[in-house]
């Protein structure tokens with residue numbers, strides 16, 4: 001499913017001394033099946049933006065089209081839209097409230113009117129997708145570790161069978177292993193089911209590794225929207241806006257200054273490793 005946003009404006013506390021323009025005329029298009037990372041300094045408007053994408057907040061002006069349907073219209077069926085556009089918020093584990101994991105995951109599909117049999121089938125599918133064992137289904141969500149709770153929350157959103165998955169820092173507060181696993185599962189979901197993913201991240205490394213395209217927010221404006229390579233080429237602009245390129249790229253640039261040229265557009269450790277191996281091979285054959 002595609003997303004198109006036209007001239008979106010969001011102002012908090014309008015008409016008061018605390019007025020704040022969180023989104024300042026933001027326009028973009030995300031094609032069906034894309035995997036977009038949203039980066040931006042703290043307070044740049046990222047969370048506000050994603051809340052608009054399934055109608056959780058009201059725009060001061062502008063239009064939002066989900067698969068061509070304008071969801072800012074009063075007549076729109078928001079329950080239907082929210083079934084198609086799933087959002088996983090920051091620290092989603094705080095939203096778990098049922099007495100068992102099974103019931104928690106069932107909550108969304110039940111609300112959307114899925115039959116008990118359908119819901120049961122989906123629960124057994126999604127629990128595997130997020131890398132949990134069936135045995136946790138009868139546990140209380142509160143008995144689980146932080147990483148497991150995060151997976152349950154993700155499973156609850158995936159169980160609604162969304163066509164667009166929006167994630168606000170899904171790996172915040174997890175250890176490196178938990179982070180890699182959750183990101184791997186999201187990537188697999190995207191690859192296997194073709195789900196469009198929009199993902200807020202503070203990790204430039206993760207964005208370079210997983211996203212196809214990147215949106216850069218600064219002070220409520222969308223200042224760049226391009227491929228990973230095209231965005232990270234602009235190190236100076238990113239740094240000016242409180243961001244950075246992945247650390248590995250800094251190492252690659254430093255090496256270039258010292259006369260060791262590994263090549264352009266190296267933003268992941270994997271790419272750097274291959275470039276180093278090629279470089280060594282080249283030196284040997286010279």
Ligand SMILES: Nc1ncnc2c1ncn2[C@@H]1O[C@H](COP(=O)(O)OP(=O)(O)OP(=O)(O)O)[C@@H](O)[C@H]1O
Pocket residue numbers: 012013020021022040041042043044045046047048049
């Ligand atoms: N409920 C609110 N009332 C008033 N101002 C708000 C509210 N929520 C956010 N803001 C302000 O709007 C701006 C954008 O906030 P938002 O949370 O969208 O940014 P963000 O990029 O997601 O930040 P972070 O990376 O810290 O989560 C900030 O200046 C913030 O202080």
